[in-house]
Amino acid sequence: xxxxxxxxxxxxxxxxxxxxxxxxxxxxxxxxxxxxxxxxxxxxxxxxxxxxxxxxxxxxxxxxxxxxxxxxxxxxxxxxxxxxxxxxxxxxxxxxxxxxxxxxxxxxxxxxxxxxxxxxxxxxxxxxxxxxxxxxxxxxxxxxxxxxxxxxxxxxxxxxxxxxxxxxxxxxxxxxxxxxxxxxxxxxxxxxxxxxxxxxxxxxxxxxxxxxxxxxxxxxxxxxxxxxxxxxxxxxxxxxxxxxxxxxxxxxxxxxxxxxxxxxxxxxxxxxxxxxxxxxxxxxxxxxxxxxxxxxxxxxxxxxxxxxxxxxxxxxxxxxxxxxxxxxxxxxxxxxxxxxxxxxxxxxxxxxxxxxxxxxxxxxxxxxxxxxxxxxxxxxxxxxxxxxxxxxxxxxxxxxxxxxxxxxxxxxxxxxxxxxxxxxxxxxxxxxxxxxxxxxxxxxxxxxxxxxxxxxxxxxxxxxxxxxxxxxxxxxxxxxxxxxxxxxxxxxxxxxxxxxxxxxxxxxxxxxxxxxxxxxxxxxxxxxxxxxxxxxxxxxxxxxxxxxxxxxxxxxxxxxxxxxxxxxxxxxxxxxxxxxxxxxxxxxxxxxxxxxxxxxxxxxxxxxxxxxxxxxxxxxxxxxxxxxxxxxxxxxxxxxxxxxxxxxxxxxxxxxxxxxxxxxxxxx
Numbered sequence: 001x002x003x004x005x006x007x008x009x010x011x012x013x014x015x016x017x018x019x020x021x022x023x024x025x026x027x028x029x030x031x032x033x034x035x036x037x038x039x040x041x042x043x044x045x046x047x048x049x050x051x052x053x054x055x056x057x058x059x060x061x062x063x064x065x066x067x068x069x070x071x072x073x074x075x076x077x078x079x080x081x082x083x084x085x086x087x088x089x090x091x092x093x094x095x096x097x098x099x100x101x102x103x104x105x106x107x108x109x110x111x112x113x114x115x116x117x118x119x120x121x122x123x124x125x126x127x128x129x130x131x132x133x134x135x136x137x138x139x140x141x142x143x144x145x146x147x148x149x150x151x152x153x154x155x156x157x158x159x160x161x162x163x164x165x166x167x168x169x170x171x172x173x174x175x176x177x178x179x180x181x182x183x184x185x186x187x188x189x190x191x192x193x194x195x196x197x198x199x200x201x202x203x204x205x206x207x208x209x210x211x212x213x214x215x216x217x218x219x220x221x222x223x224x225x226x227x228x229x230x231x232x233x234x235x236x237x238x239x240x241x242x243x244x245x246x247x248x249x250x251x252x253x254x255x256x257x258x259x260x261x262x263x264x265x266x267x268x269x270x271x272x273x274x275x276x277x278x279x280x281x282x283x284x285x286x287x288x289x290x291x292x293x294x295x296x297x298x299x300x301x302x303x304x305x306x307x308x309x310x311x312x313x314x315x316x317x318x319x320x321x322x323x324x325x326x327x328x329x330x331x332x333x334x335x336x337x338x339x340x341x342x343x344x345x346x347x348x349x350x351x352x353x354x355x356x357x358x359x360x361x362x363x364x365x366x367x368x369x370x371x372x373x374x375x376x377x378x379x380x381x382x383x384x385x386x387x388x389x390x391x392x393x394x395x396x397x398x399x400x401x402x403x404x405x406x407x408x409x410x411x412x413x414x415x416x417x418x419x420x421x422x423x424x425x426x427x428x429x430x431x432x433x434x435x436x437x438x439x440x441x442x443x444x445x446x447x448x449x450x451x452x453x454x455x456x457x458x459x460x461x462x463x464x465x466x467x468x469x470x471x472x473x474x475x476x477x478x479x480x481x482x483x484x485x486x487x488x489x490x491x492x493x494x495x496x497x498x499x500x501x502x503x504x505x506x507x508x509x510x511x512x513x514x515x516x517x518x519x520x521x522x523x524x525x526x527x528x529x530x531x532x533x534x535x536x537x538x539x540x541x542x543x544x545x546x547x548x549x550x551x552x553x554x555x556x557x558x559x560x561x562x563x564x565x566x567x568x569x570x571x572x573x574x575x576x577x578x579x580x581x582x583x584x585x586x587x588x589x590x591x592x593x594x595x596x597x598x599x600x601x602x603x604x605x606x607x608x609x610x611x612x613x614x615x616x617x618x619x620x621x622x623x624x625x626x627x628x629x630x631x632x633x634x635x636x637x638x639x640x641x642x643x644x645x646x647x648x649x650x651x652x653x654x655x656x657x658x659x660x661x662x663x664x665x666x667x668x
Contacts, residue, residue, distance in 0.1 A: 001054050001113055001272070002188050006089050007229050008251045008268050009056055010096060013087040016057065016269075017045055020084050022100065026064040027072035031132065033119060034062060037084065043455055048273075049109075051132055052117020055096045056272040059451045061592070063645070074130040075121060078107055090150055092157045092186045112151065122148045155185045159226060163219045169207050170215075177210060178203035181218075190248075190256070195221045197255045228252055236271035237262045238278075246282070249275035277448050296438065299431050306424040313420055317413035319389070320406045326386045327403035333368035334399045338382065340368070341375070342395065351377040450592045450642075458488075462504060462530055464598025466519040467605045472598070474506035474526055478563045481505050485566055489548050494520075496527040497568070498578075499542040503531035505566070520545065522599040524575040529582045529599075535657040537615040540579050544572035581663070584654045585610030586631050586643055593635075593642050597654030609634045609643075616661025623660055624651040630662070 105124025361369030475481030
């Protein structure tokens with residue numbers, strides 16, 4: 001990210017997350033953090049910080065490690081539940097400071113987005129508490145317990161620059177103007193080029209040659225870009241080439257990129273989120289391709305070696321068979337030749353003379369000497385040439401024995417040939433499998449993680465959709481009971497309450513329509529199942545319903561109603577012996593698996609992937625794991641892995657009173 005990008009990002013973040021509480025902190029890898037931020041009556045924000053690269057909100061549901069590293073745990077210890085009081089850019093540098101107020105005082109989370117980057121937690125006493133990377137440097141140290149000092153500025157802050165100060169750029173002598181700007185100011189090469197392009201100043205002209213009018217134009221266009229960023233008058237866009245390869249993400253249209261394809265976004269946060277997700281996926285694909293490519297190349301080398309060995313074995317088997325056939329076809333002549341040589345030797349003739357005589361007879365085309373090629377006296381090997389084949393005969397053995405030796409060698413080569421063919425088929429199959437895996441891996445890697453589903457307002461309550469499609473919502477505790485009745489109850493709604501202390505209020509949001517008896521029964525079951533009756537492991541309980549005008553917060557004289565409690569005046573309509581049963585299921589919403597829960601009949605109308613639970617003693621943690629395992633088993637194969645990755649807390653929300661057991665029928 002450039003200094004201009006950071007200026008806009010910090011401005012946007014201040015508007016969105018100032019006063020938000022840090023709900024949790026996750027460390028995705030060595031250099032990347034995600035801060036989960038919550039605000040009243042708003043969906044949570046997820047702030048992503050990657051040291052050396054970026055800071056922005058992300059809408060993607062990124063996979064979090066099961067065990068947080070020590071650095072993450074240290075941040076949680078000091079910052080969790082802290083309030084974000086400001087997000088600022090330090091002196092137009094590539095540094096973002098998040099100021100967090102806690103009971104211990106005001107902390108700074110400093111993100112350095114230059115070089116290799118760093119993330120540093122600074123104490124209220126301005127000391128380094130923790131850092132991703134500890135370093136000793138020439139101009140400062142990042143060491144635990146030492147006073148924290150910012151990195152020295154790369155140049156002057158352009159936001160505070162006067163026109164007279166810019167004149168000093170001439171003092172950089174023969175340095176090209178584009179390099180002079182990046183050295184003189186805290187801006188990178190991209191915006192230095194853009195400013196010069198807009199000012200119509202040759203970027204290669206030496207700084208000392210700049211005319212006054214040129215310096216004026218440079219200053220004017222620098223201020224114009226800064227003004228656009230400060231006022232939020234931006235048009236964020238991702239820049240791509242003709243092949244849709246991502247080149248850059250920018251907050252405003254740049255003349256430098258005017259010839260390239262551009263996709264415009266509503267906010268810079270959204271554009272940056274999309275851009276970096278694409279880049280991360282591309283990096284993963286390149287890395288995966290390297291690994292898969294290395295293995296593929298290895299197997300292909302093995303295959304080439306096997307093909308050569310197979311070819312050699314085939315040729316050897318064929319040649320040895322032909323030699324054996326040739327020996328038997330000319331057995332008499334070869335025996336005569338061997339016998340003649342051995343007889344000459346027995347008569348005392350030297351080997352040299354024997355060879356000379358044989359060569360003379362061969363040249364005279366006398367049979368059997370015509371087959372003579374050469375002789376190796378020390379080894380008693382006779383080399384002969386028959387039917388274009390050159391091969392050896394052992395003078396110690398019979399010619400038939402030599403023929404048998406060649407046939408045996410041919411059979412051994414043929415046997416090895418079969419084994420080599422099988423090994424080659426195995427390698428070919430492995431190569432095909434690697435190629436298929438490579439394609440599947442590329443498809444999987446280039447598929448971005450799912451975006452976080454935007455939760456509806458009613459999801460902070462107990463809720464379900466009835467079999468007839470009515471929205472039914474209930475309180476989770478005294479606070480949500482109070483909110484439900486005071487804020488969300490409307491005159492046309494129907495209100496339910498179990499006939500037992502400690503039960504939630506439940507509303508059918510009728511929107512003026514008449515719910516069926518099925519919806520009445522399902523709503524009663526929600527009121528019963530999430531009441532104290534579940535904790536007491538009752539099998540059933542009575543539930544009554546009434547109209548909103550019967551609900552009052554005014555207690556009888558001399559009495560007091562505690563939080564979440566209301567007076568019900570007038571007659572009540574009872575639903576007797578309502579069984580305590582809840583279904584927890586998975587529904588696909590916005591291409592993501594979403595946990596739903598409620599009465600069994602209602603949930604079964606929305607999904608076939610659900611688990612039924614009843615009152616029991618198993619804790620919510622263990623029960624949630626069991627439910628998730630059963631849901632993954634029931635889910636379509638394509639969704640099994642994604643169901644297994646659903647956070648347990650999403651399931652625990654639907655377990656009444658934090659305890660229960662899976663219905664015996666589910667396990668059979």
